[in-house]
Amino acid sequence: MSDIPDQLVLDPLSPTSWRLCDQSFGAREADSVVAYVEQRRDGRYGVTWVSRGVGTATFDSLEEVLRSAHALFEASRPRGATKPIPIPHRPPLALT
Numbered sequence: 344m345s346d347i348p349d350q351l352v353l354d355p356l357s358p359t360s361w362r363l364c365d366q367s368f369g370a371r372e373a374d375s376v377v378a379y380v381e382q383r384r385d386g387r388y389g390v391t392w393v394s395r396g397v398g399t400a401t402f403d404s405l406e407e408v409l410r411s412a413h414a415l416f417e418a419s420r421p422r423g424a425t426k427p428i429p430i431p432h433r434p435p436l437a438l439t
Contacts, residue, residue: 351412363412380408
């Protein structure tokens, strides 16, 4: 998991559940919660995305959960400023 940025951490809630948090926010901020993760009886991990993702997903390992979260962060990262789209010039309205 060394290539996963330290920005994302799994905060244990119980032996089989975690909160996936973004450390770029304060620990007490609601925006810091990215997902809730629960280990299912079959050993797989159910994830409910609450930020930067929609819905639920199932993974075979916690490492896969972190990789998927990292991919979501990369996909939603701003790509920088772009040139504005020009607006066609329109002459002023004539007063009648």
